Structure formats: C-alpha cells, structure tokens
Amino acid sequence: MxxxxxxxxxxxxxxxxxxxxxxxxxxAIAVAGGTLLGTLIAIMRLSNNKxxxxxxxxxxxxxRGTPLLVQMYISYFFLxxxxxxxxxxxxxxxxxxxxxxxxxxYVSEIIRGxxxxxxxxxxxxxxxxxMSASHTMTKIILPQALKNILPSxxxxxxxxxxxxxxxxxxxxxxxxxxxxLLANKYLSWQPLFIIAGIYLIMTLVxxxxxxFFERRMSVSD
Amino acid sequence: MxxxxxxxxxxxxxxxxxxxxxxxxxxxxxxxGEVVCIIGPSGGGKSTFLRCLNxxxxxxxxxVYFEGEKLDVKNTDIDLHRQKIGMVFQQFNVFPHLTVxxxxxxxxxxxxxxPKEEAEKKAMELLEQVGLxxxxxxxxxxxxxxxxQRLAIVRAMAMDxxxxxxxxxxxxxxxxxxxxxxxxxxxxxxxGMTCVIVTHEMGFAREVADRILFIDDGIVYEEGTPxxxxxxxxxxxxxxxxxxxx
Numbered sequence: 001m002x003x004x005x006x007x008x009x010x011x012x013x014x015x016x017x018x019x020x021x022x023x024x025x026x027x028a029i030a031v032a033g034g035t036l037l038g039t040l041i042a043i044m045r046l047s048n049n050k051x052x053x054x055x056x057x058x059x060x061x062x063x064r065g066t067p068l069l070v071q072m073y074i075s076y077f078f079l080x081x082x083x084x085x086x087x088x089x090x091x092x093x094x095x096x097x098x099x100x101x102x103x104x105x106y107v108s109e110i111i112r113g114x115x116x117x118x119x120x121x122x123x124x125x126x127x128x129x130x131m132s133a134s135h136t137m138t139k140i141i142l143p144q145a146l147k148n149i150l151p152s153x154x155x156x157x158x159x160x161x162x163x164x165x166x167x168x169x170x171x172x173x174x175x176x177x178x179x180x181l182l183a184n185k186y187l188s189w190q191p192l193f194i195i196a197g198i199y200l201i202m203t204l205v206x207x208x209x210x211x212f213f214e215r216r217m218s219v220s221d
Numbered sequence: 222m223x224x225x226x227x228x229x230x231x232x233x234x235x236x237x238x239x240x241x242x243x244x245x246x247x248x249x250x251x252x253x254g255e256v257v258c259i260i261g262p263s264g265g266g267k268s269t270f271l272r273c274l275n276x277x278x279x280x281x282x283x284x285v286y287f288e289g290e291k292l293d294v295k296n297t298d299i300d301l302h303r304q305k306i307g308m309v310f311q312q313f314n315v316f317p318h319l320t321v322x323x324x325x326x327x328x329x330x331x332x333x334x335x336p337k338e339e340a341e342k343k344a345m346e347l348l349e350q351v352g353l354x355x356x357x358x359x360x361x362x363x364x365x366x367x368x369x370q371r372l373a374i375v376r377a378m379a380m381d382x383x384x385x386x387x388x389x390x391x392x393x394x395x396x397x398x399x400x401x402x403x404x405x406x407x408x409x410x411x412x413g414m415t416c417v418i419v420t421h422e423m424g425f426a427r428e429v430a431d432r433i434l435f436i437d438d439g440i441v442y443e444e445g446t447p448x449x450x451x452x453x454x455x456x457x458x459x460x461x462x463x464x465x466x467x
Contacts, residue, residue: 129308139331
C-alpha cells in the first residue's frame, strides 16, 4: 500500500498547494472569460442580425457538441500553426483558449435562456422611457436574467473547476498534474484522494457562495 | 388649432402581422394639450395604433411624425423622441429588481444625465402626488396593482414627456383599484398634459376626453367630441358597439 494519505500530504503539501493554485487560476480565467464571451455570444444569438445569430448558433453548437479534450488538442497543436503568434507565448495560453471558449458556449446558452425568461414588457417599458438598447440590456434585462439563471450558472462554474483537470494532460501545473508527478514517485493512490478532497472543497465553497448571493438577490422577491 | 404643427401626426399608418392587416391606414393629428381617448372592440387595432406612436410597433407602411419630425426606429434619435413620449402599459411593467424610487430615477439619471439628488427630489415630489411617497424604498412586489400602475405613470412623468400614451391602463386592475388610477390620469389630463388613452372605461372617456377615436377593423371608423360620439353616434357599428358597452 505504501505511505498513508496524511504522510503524503505532510511530505508533498507544497506540490498540492501549487496544483490547487493552478487549478483555481485556470478556473478563474475560464469562468471570467467564459462569462464575458458567453454573454456576448448570447446577445449575438438574440440579435436581429441573421448573420450574427447564425454565427453564434454554430459557435455554441460546435463547442457543445464536441469533447473539450479534443478542443484542447486542436487548440494546442493546430491553433499555433494558423496563428503563429501563439508560438511566442506560453503553451498554457492555447489550453486556456479552449477552456474559455468551451465554457463560453455553455454560458451563452444559459444566459440566452435567462434573457428570454425576462418578460418582453420590461424591454418595452425601458425602451418607451427612451433608454438605449444597451442600457436596457445592462440595467433592466441582464440583472433580472442573472437572478433567474444563478443556479444553472453556478453548476456551469462547478463543471469548469472540474474540467480544468484536463489541462494536466498538457503538462500544465494544476491538481491532476500533481498526480502525474507523484505517480513517478510510486505514489499511485494517495494523491488521488487528496486531489479529490481539494476539488470537493473548492466546489463546496463555490456552492455556498452562490447560495449566499441568491439570498442577497432575493430581497426584491 | 389647425394651423399649428400637430404634436403627433400619423400618415396612412398600416401595420400587418404576417397575413393579418391590423391597421389599414390611419391618418390622424393630435395637438398639444388634447386628451384623446381611443375606444373600440378588442382586436380592432387600438393598442397597435397606440404602440406605433412611439415605434414600439414598427409600422408596415406609413409614417409617424412627432413634433414635426419623422420617427425612424433605426435612427438613434428614436431614444430622444421616446424620452418625450411617456407610455403606460396594461401590465404596468414596473422594474421588479429596482426599488420604487430607483424605478423612477433610473431613466432620467442614465439617459438625461440628471444628477441623482435632483432626480430623487423630483421623484419624491411625483410620488407624493400619487400618494406613494411612503413606498419609495420598497420593491414593487410589495405594491398592489393600482400602486404599481401609479408608479408606472410617475416613472414616465419623471422624463418630462410632452405626451403620455396609456394602453388600457386599468384593464389588469381589480375593480377597487381602478378609480385611484383613473383619478391620477384625470389630474394629469386636467393639468394640460397631452394624453392618448386606449380604454374600455366609457364613463372615464366621456369625462376626460376632448375627442374620441373609435377604432375598429384597422381604421378610425368614427370620431368626435364625447358628446357627439356618445349621444349621437352616426355609423351602424359605432351604435352597435355603444349599445353593448353602455
């Protein structure tokens, strides 16, 4: 069996810490980038411009219909061939591009549903007051949409934290990469449970954070 | 009045919804200070006509002129024009995520860049007038239907509009709430505000209107002063409608 889990933790905690920091960093980038990009894609999809709607639909369908790991490989190996500038930056950028784009596709669908869930009368009232289309979106529609979609958005963020584990495949230092390193030291099973525990803590913290925000946003109910 | 520029003028306004011809060509002039009530059977095009006046509904053909300028929904000026055309909806459409005060101050601060304190001061005065000043910090869910509608009226008034459009403002209200809302509208009309009101409240229309438009089957079928219209309707469909509702 080898050393116990606490022994491994005590001996190698700096590696787990580094892995956890990496995971959090990738998750944060995927969440922030995915949310911004996803909002944009959702607005494109709901716009009156047929070309924009078409492009956004294809974007979301392709990225949701193919495995993230395949997207990461394409981004890692193929993207630098067509965008030479990517050869001059850290390889993690290509993996992050795939993570962010993938999450943006899922987020865009959630936000699209959220925007559609807001009564059309809200838009009409805002526009009739002379509010611009963008102010109507940012001040009236999105705040109400966000409240409706917070639970599904939180689920998506939790998935993103877990999906960063695939970045380890490309030698990026996150939690699963810690496992690869420790497997070389003949620690086959202990790191797995430690890593699982760390993921669980992260997702539980996020879940409760979202619950807190849901309570705060429900003041107008 | 005929030598003045109308506040609102429609020229051969037509609106189709797919194969359905809802408006079949309406040319009307509404002058400053006028109170025009629009009545007629459901599905006749009353609300569609009203919603064309601020381009919430884009006409299939024909034009709308506001203060002499042609409205174009593709032009950014449309927002500036809409700021002067207040609208009140059947379903209130107050903003549920904002407090009563924020509902009123949002558009003036955002679009007219009025300082927050000034906008709030004005909002409080307006709330006072409709008996809602004690609700300023509440969210709309705490308001009754009648209070929501009064808030919606005040929200539109806060933009200092030159005309107010009312789209069946009391149709979604409990009977007990109707009177309070109608009183607010009546006060507004008496203060000289130009009002265009789609309504089923015949007594109210008769009392406040300078002119009645009877819209049926997509056209202004008959119009006149309340007295002419209600006491001496000329055309058969008008007579039939009035005999059913009065």
